Amino acid sequence: MAEVVLSGVTKRFKTVAAVESLDLTVHDGEFIVLLGPTGAGKTTTLRLVGGLERPDEGSITIGGHDVTHAAPAARDVAFVFQQYSLYPHLSAYDNLAFPLRSPARRVPEDEIRKRVGEIAEMLRISAKLQNRATQLSGGEMQRVAIGRALVRRPSIYLMDEPLSSLDAKLRSDLRLELKRIQQDLGATILYVTHDQTEAMTMAVRIGVIESGRMIQLGTPREIYTAPASVYVATRLGQPAINLLPVGLLPDGGAPTGGKTVGARTENLRIAKAANGSANATVDWIEHLGDQNHLHVTVGDHKLVTLADPESDLAKGDRVSLSLVDPLYFDASGKRIAASGKARIPQGNG
Numbered sequence: 001m002a003e004v005v006l007s008g009v010t011k012r013f014k015t016v017a018a019v020e021s022l023d024l025t026v027h028d029g030e031f032i033v034l035l036g037p038t039g040a041g042k043t044t045t046l047r048l049v050g051g052l053e054r055p056d057e058g059s060i061t062i063g064g065h066d067v068t069h070a071a072p073a074a075r076d077v078a079f080v081f082q083q084y085s086l087y088p089h090l091s092a093y094d095n096l097a098f099p100l101r102s103p104a105r106r107v108p109e110d111e112i113r114k115r116v117g118e119i120a121e122m123l124r125i126s127a128k129l130q131n132r133a134t135q136l137s138g139g140e141m142q143r144v145a146i147g148r149a150l151v152r153r154p155s156i157y158l159m160d161e162p163l164s165s166l167d168a169k170l171r172s173d174l175r176l177e178l179k180r181i182q183q184d185l186g187a188t189i190l191y192v193t194h195d196q197t198e199a200m201t202m203a204v205r206i207g208v209i210e211s212g213r214m215i216q217l218g219t220p221r222e223i224y225t226a227p228a229s230v231y232v233a234t235r236l237g238q239p240a241i242n243l244l245p246v247g248l249l250p251d252g253g254a255p256t257g258g259k260t261v262g263a264r265t266e267n268l269r270i271a272k273a274a275n276g277s278a279n280a281t282v283d284w285i286e287h288l289g290d291q292n293h294l295h296v297t298v299g300d301h302k303l304v305t306l307a308d309p310e311s312d313l314a315k316g317d318r319v320s321l322s323l324v325d326p327l328y329f330d331a332s333g334k335r336i337a338a339s340g341k342a343r344i345p346q347g348n349g
């Protein structure tokens, strides 16, 4: 495995700057997740590292070697895409062995057997090794696709939404397995997803990308608790963070320049209102199985928060809402420290 460094990388497609002046260091053995909405430039960043695109500006090094202009094959990277891309006529075993059998690698067959066996064990597909790719379920196919990348020991794994085509149960199983395997192998992974749970649970650091630029890079906890801006704050949290004008709810004092309050469930106190102290109305409670979302209206604003499963709140109830340690943002959307709080760390690559 190796450290991968992108310095001032820009990639334009005609007039669109898909990636712009992007700096990013993926440390040896680190799992970095790139988060951002569609079109933010995540896939292009992976393709630049893999050599499927060439930057217009900037440089890329892998393990200290400048690979900015190197062909994909010369870069020692392994890709996993969203859709399994297996050889249909080959068995699961032969699909897994394929990368090791390339003439350039010349891995002996007994070594191949050992590596394929280990990876199949890790991904729990040992029983299916003799099945042709076409005789596997979607989830099994994607495991083989991931396994085919993992049997190699490249400098870096580049994974583009590898779990997104799977059902929820399999996705959460594979999420855990992938994280465990990454730790066991000490693998360096650059991983793209829209799924905030994947980002929160697997990443050592999360890079939030907006319009091709790295807006903030930090641990999942830093990104969640100290987002640099409204944009970053809205990437994480379920239900999504509520954005309200300062002064709408009692908060114990906003800092100078604070225009917008960011309130997640943990920042909201809700109580059934006694005589006239109500400032909000319950619209409805959404039962999602594992969570209950409470929809509340305050003035012209609608909020969503998690409801206590024991709560006896019901539609139409008048409640009193207040804020506890919310986030504050200035008029430009940048986060500013609450009065008396530590200064805001600057996230960058």
Ligand SMILES: Nc1ncnc2c1ncn2[C@@H]1O[C@H](COP(=O)(O)OP(=O)(O)OP(=O)(O)O)[C@@H](O)[C@H]1O
Binding pocket: 013, 016, 017, 018, 036, 037, 038, 039, 040, 041, 042, 043, 044, 045
């Ligand atoms: N080959 C291409 N030709 C022209 N424009 C492209 C090409 N590839 C990407 N783009 C544009 O570059 C921008 C970034 O695309 P990219 O695929 O990197 O985004 P993304 O963050 O991965 O999005 P998604 O989450 O939808 O996969 C988009 O505006 C996209 O339309």
